[in-house]
Amino acid sequence: MxxxxxxxxxxxxxxxxxxxxxxxxxxxxxxxxxxxxxxxxxxxxxxxxxxxxxxxxxxxxxxxxxxxxSTAKMTSQHGILYQTLVRKFGEDKARLYAEAQEAGIRRIEALARTHGIEADIEPRAAYVYTNDDSYVSQIEKEVEVAQRLGLPATLTRETGLPFDVLAAMRWDGQAQFHPTxxxxxxxxxxxxxxxxxxxxxxxxxxxxxxxxxxxxxxxxxxxxxxxxxxxxxxxxxxxxNYPMAEPVIAAPIGRIPPGMYKNAEQPGHSIRTHQSNGKTYAIVAGNHFKPGHPDDEKTYMADIERWLAEHFEAGPVEYRWVNEDYSAMxxxxxxxxxxxxxxxxxxxxxxxxxxxxxxxxxxxxxxxxxxxxxxxxxxxxxxxxxxxxxxxxxxxxxxxxxxx
Ligand SMILES: Cc1cc2nc3c(=O)[nH]c(=O)nc-3n(C[C@H](O)[C@H](O)[C@H](O)COP(=O)(O)OP(=O)(O)OC[C@H]3O[C@@H](n4cnc5c(N)ncnc54)[C@H](O)[C@@H]3O)c2cc1C
The missing domain is CATH 3.50.50.60 (FAD/NAD(P)-binding domain)
Structure with a gap:
């Protein structure tokens, strides 16, 4: 880079x-x-x-x-993670993870408020949804585990997305912001x-x-x-740690969903919105791939462009980029x-x-x-x-x- x-x-x-x-x-x-x-x-x-x-x-x-x-969602909802943390580390440590995330979100809000930083922080519910039968039970379990850990999770099929879903988990009290x-x-x-x-x-x-x-x-x-x-x-x-890359795009959007979303299955689709110069943009991230695989980058970039245009009356795409993060073993x-x-x-x-x-x-x-x-x-x-x-x-x- x-x-x-x-x-x-x-x-x-x-x-x-x-x-x-x-x-x-x-x-x-x-x-x-x-x-x-x-x-x-x-x-x-x-x-x-x-x-x-x-x-x-x-x-x-x-x-x-x-x-x-990044896509700059401020959320403790990290895909389907908490059942994995409980399995690998036990419930007490998974609860510490959950507490730390919620405290992190509140600290961003507090620092922006204290120092008068215009960071476009907007409260939003966060959703992970699925239209794949095989993920429904995982979502149900994640909600159950998250509630036990004290997280604001509920099971729903009402998401505000312009298509039906088989199941979704909704986290309240989350937010989105402008990271830079x-x-x-x-x-x-x-x-x-x-x-x-x-x-x-x-x-x-x-x-x-x-x-x-x-x-x-x-x-x-x-x-x-x-x-x-x-x-x-x-x-x-x-x-x-191992690195993972994801394609990201930003485009003006006509059908504006009220929350922040991510699906559970692949190919991955993550969406949130942001307003700039009187327009609302969708910021969409796609399936992760191993860095150094340009064919995957092309495939998943094209996939999110298609998905965004098909469901959200969006386009043309004004920004395209790739971001990478590391995952711990x-x-x-x-x-x-x-x-x-x-x-x-x-x-x-x-x-x-x-x-x-x-x-x-x-x-x-x-x-x-x-x-x-x-x-x-x-x-x-x-x-x-x-x-x-x-x-x-x-x-x-x-x-x-x-x-x-
Ligand atoms: C596609 C994608 C979407 C994401 N969306 C979200 C999201 O919605 N919500 C969320 O919670 N997380 C998200 N993330 C993850 C999140 O963006 C990162 O985990 C986080 O921003 C990492 O922050 P950092 O400070 O560790 O790294 P960075 O922001 O990269 O900061 C590290 C800095 O160190 C500097 N540096 C490196 N080497 C040197 C050196 N030798 N000397 C001096 N400086 C150096 C770099 O220039 C850089 O500025 C996303 C990640 C990806 C890949």
Whole structure:
């Protein structure tokens, strides 16, 4: 990915983002943060709120990489996930995951309100629906599990979509927003009182207390790697996550559905809307595919264009892009210290295309750890947790196919 692709994403094209200077020279702060996506910028704000100084060092522009290429649903409804989490981690930890997501959503709302950030946050119900018989029982079970975990889930067939569905689960109290406006707006609140945000400053070398670019250094008590995937060999997260890509399009839409939607089966279809320049746009993501497979990209891009035009009186497509995220081998993100000794780097990765709520919750954990405080959600997300053997065969197969 290069900077020239940024303008192809609807969010980056419709955000007036402030510019930040490049790092030049040497400085010292309490916490250095590498990476200015939703994780890095939120962590910077929360660490500054705790009375510490931060320096965030971003290789390109804040908020414009994976975060600025997402569909930006703020939801704890992550496809059909909670029954898997209960099976792999037990109900108590799955409840921590659920709590962290809901808290992440509420924190985005609170930060935008506190700092007057125009992030186009709009309350919306979130739906996962199916028209495939074989997913109906999974949806029914997910609602049952989600309710037990305290999530706002109900079973329904009324979705507001312009077609009937066999079954759907509805989550209330969810929202959607403009990711680039939010992250860039939040970043603009960080500089001052000894804290800094730098753009166009790629970190080339790092130690647990120092980051180095070609024009400067930041020395700190702790270094946060908010780089989507931690850099280099740190924690070997490249070997515990697998990448997935998805095509995304944005087009003016005539039949506007009232919620945010995703189907359970394949090919995947995810839709939400956003208003810009007096028009309502649909932002639609398609089936995931392994990066480096251009035929899949073409097929799934064409599939969402067809699906959108067929059901929603939409078009022409004005923006097309591809986004990628990493999924952890055992289905839960890795957040916290990269090594169990409490040293090393603070990291957050493996959001499985749900890093808006997860990334904000991760920043809350990182901010606590950076101040030397515990965080109860670590029991679920611990970045240095022992990898369950159960995840290994599936993971090895995934990575072998990505590499093929
Ligand atoms: C198609 C798609 C749709 C999605 N939709 C949703 C959604 O609706 N809701 C949801 O919750 N999640 C969604 N996600 C997931 C979500 O977008 C991501 O999980 C999240 O944005 C990741 O944030 P991040 O801060 O970790 O990464 P990023 O936003 O990529 O930020 C990392 C930053 O680190 C910088 N960086 C990297 N290396 C260096 C270096 N050496 N020096 C300095 N800086 C560096 C990068 O330039 C980048 O800006 C979606 C994902 C995909 C693929």
């Amino acid at each position: 290069t900077d020239s692709t940024d303008t192809r994403t609807y969010w980056n094209a419709t955000a007036e983002a402030p510019d930040f200077p490049s790092l030049a020279g040497d400085l010292s702060v309490d916490v250095a943060i590498i990476g200015g996506g939703i994780v890095g910028v939120t962590a910077a704000r929360l660490i500054k709120d705790a009375g510490l100084t931060v320096a965030l060092v971003e290789a390109r522009r804040v908020g414009r990489q994976v975060t600025g290429k 406006k939010y992250v860039a707006g939040l970043a603009a609140t960080v500089p001052g009182e000894g804290s800094h945000v730098f753009e166009n400053s790629r970190v080339l070398d790092y130690e647990p207390t120092k980051v180095v670019t070609d024009r400067g250094t930041v020395t700190a008590r702790h270094v946060v790697m908010a780089t989507h995937l931690p850099l280099g060999q740190v924690g070997m997260y490249y070997a515990m 055992d289905s839960a993100p890795f957040v916290g210290w990269s090594s169990s000794g409490g040293d090393g780097y603070l990291v957050a990765t493996g959001f499985a295309a749900w890093g808006i709520s997860n990334g904000t919750a991760a920043a809350m954990i990182i901010a606590d750890l950076g101040q030397g405080r515990d965080n109860p959600w670590l029991a679920m997300f611990d970045a240095a947790r022992i990898k369950p053997v159960a995840g290994a065969p599936e993971f090895i197969k995934e990575n072998a196919e990505v590499a093929a």
